[in-house]
Amino acid sequence: MTTTTSEPGYADLPRLISLMTGDDKHHAAAESTVDVLWVLFDRVLRLGPETARQPGRDRFLLSKGHGPMAYYAVLVAKGWLDEDELADWSSARSRLGHHPDRVRAPGVEISSGSLGHGLPIAIGTALGLRARRFSSRIVTLIGDAELDEGSNHEAIVVAARLGLDKLTAVVVDNQSSSHGWPGGIARRFETEGWAVRTVSGRDHEALYDAFTTPHPGRPLAVVAVVEPKGGH
Amino acid sequence: MPNMRDTFLSTAEEIVNTDPDVAVVLADISAASLAETARRHPDRVINVGIREQLLVSTGAGLALAGLRPIVHTFNAFLVERAFEQIKLDLSHQELGAVLVSYGASYDMPMEGRTHQAPGDVALIDSLPGWYVHVPGHPEEARRLLLDSVPGDSRTYLRLSAQENSAPHLGVGLQTVRTGTRGVVVAVGPMLDRVLEATEGMDVTVLYTSTVRPFDAEGLRAAVPDVADVALVEPYLKGTSAHCVADALADRPHRLLNLGTRRDTEVRIYGTLADHDLVHGLDAGSIALSLKEFFTG
Numbered sequence: 001m002t003t004t005t006s007e008p009g010y011a012d013l014p015r016l017i018s019l020m021t022g023d024d025k026h027h028a029a030a031e032s033t034v035d036v037l038w039v040l041f042d043r044v045l046r047l048g049p050e051t052a053r054q055p056g057r058d059r060f061l062l063s064k065g066h067g068p069m070a071y072y073a074v075l076v077a078k079g080w081l082d083e084d085e086l087a088d089w090s091s092a093r094s095r096l097g098h099h100p101d102r103v104r105a106p107g108v109e110i111s112s113g114s115l116g117h118g119l120p121i122a123i124g125t126a127l128g129l130r131a132r133r134f135s136s137r138i139v140t141l142i143g144d145a146e147l148d149e150g151s152n153h154e155a156i157v158v159a160a161r162l163g164l165d166k167l168t169a170v171v172v173d174n175q176s177s178s179h180g181w182p183g184g185i186a187r188r189f190e191t192e193g194w195a196v197r198t199v200s201g202r203d204h205e206a207l208y209d210a211f212t213t214p215h216p217g218r219p220l221a222v223v224a225v226v227e228p229k230g231g232h
Numbered sequence: 233m234p235n236m237r238d239t240f241l242s243t244a245e246e247i248v249n250t251d252p253d254v255a256v257v258l259a260d261i262s263a264a265s266l267a268e269t270a271r272r273h274p275d276r277v278i279n280v281g282i283r284e285q286l287l288v289s290t291g292a293g294l295a296l297a298g299l300r301p302i303v304h305t306f307n308a309f310l311v312e313r314a315f316e317q318i319k320l321d322l323s324h325q326e327l328g329a330v331l332v333s334y335g336a337s338y339d340m341p342m343e344g345r346t347h348q349a350p351g352d353v354a355l356i357d358s359l360p361g362w363y364v365h366v367p368g369h370p371e372e373a374r375r376l377l378l379d380s381v382p383g384d385s386r387t388y389l390r391l392s393a394q395e396n397s398a399p400h401l402g403v404g405l406q407t408v409r410t411g412t413r414g415v416v417v418a419v420g421p422m423l424d425r426v427l428e429a430t431e432g433m434d435v436t437v438l439y440t441s442t443v444r445p446f447d448a449e450g451l452r453a454a455v456p457d458v459a460d461v462a463l464v465e466p467y468l469k470g471t472s473a474h475c476v477a478d479a480l481a482d483r484p485h486r487l488l489n490l491g492t493r494r495d496t497e498v499r500i501y502g503t504l505a506d507h508d509l510v511h512g513l514d515a516g517s518i519a520l521s522l523k524e525f526f527t528g
Contacts, residue, residue, distance in 0.1 A: 124293020
């Protein structure tokens, strides 16, 4: 008899997440980002533990650091972390907290938690990689309520003016912004010269298509719409 | 010789022209002066407009991509307005940058409180591991900038319109005058006025433009067993008091702190000299404070 092992896949993510949430009921809160994360790490971005220090690697900057269970689950599935670490997460013994720490957790490009930092840092990263003549993609994930932070809008205005076409901002929209975005989130980016796509945040093919459709000369904003927060 | 700000800009231009790993990030301030350099190096001289949060975050992102950022604007906007970006995007991420400010505590006195940031060094001092340089002469500013670019340190270089007549290019506490009654520490642009104020006094005068890390050993070496120490800083009074207290923890000592006032917000406009007087940082006021302290 032979035993085969295979890399965990998308179907394993609920189980991995439940190792942190402890039950099935909190999946929704933990999982607003899970499909976006999976498509990015599985099919779009050129990154992995084996290329973690290559200067020309693609970069994923999780700006919305709240509820990182799906992120940690994907990092386990892609070999950055060991599954055994998840049950103990957020304890003093663990390197995995409620907000990821880049200094402690492999695969984490930026420490996050305070909202409104990922996209502005991504501007600098895109500028730096362009100056170094790398063709790397830079993707940052933000939440629709996170867009309330004004620092994002400093970045949204500048990104297209500087022609940062390697930059993608994916906004996971669970309609949790207190005052909302009249005309839709995409319009906020489009006004400033971004290429925009609004798709279901649960539809892997639509997400993949949105992430990979060419957008020459312009940064890309993908609005990934999921169920309203608290609507489950 | 050009003033500190012009010296910084010409030195930054030299660095960008010769080091392909250095980028300068601006928020409109000084952008006109570096316009020609920006035309030559559009990828590495970046003006984000009047967006100071993005200014610092962009510097952090450049460091994340492997470049060495020099980030510059007035200190009220660089340190106070964007402090969370300094704390999180640089310190917490463990990313390096050279932050260069102009404005000091009241370099633009006619602009009023909005353009004054006497608490900038105290704010940076709340974060571990930063180098803080407060040059007292344009040649010191140039040297400190050139010394800060190699490596990946987090460095704050605080330029000022006020300067001393001669440079002192050393690191740590440098002995300018020796005496027996006590020690006066002059920081950056405070040196000339401290020398004038202590003329004829039997005190040691130490000078530093490199204030963090604080040269504790240099202070211990300069003071006798029972120490009277006066600290004359060009920013918030007592910013370095905790450093002196730690350095002399095992010795009886008294400490006089001179610096910008904590007890009131100074709302006058006027000139640099007007503000020196209000804060007690002109040579005459310093002399009176020191005489009272050392004879007390």
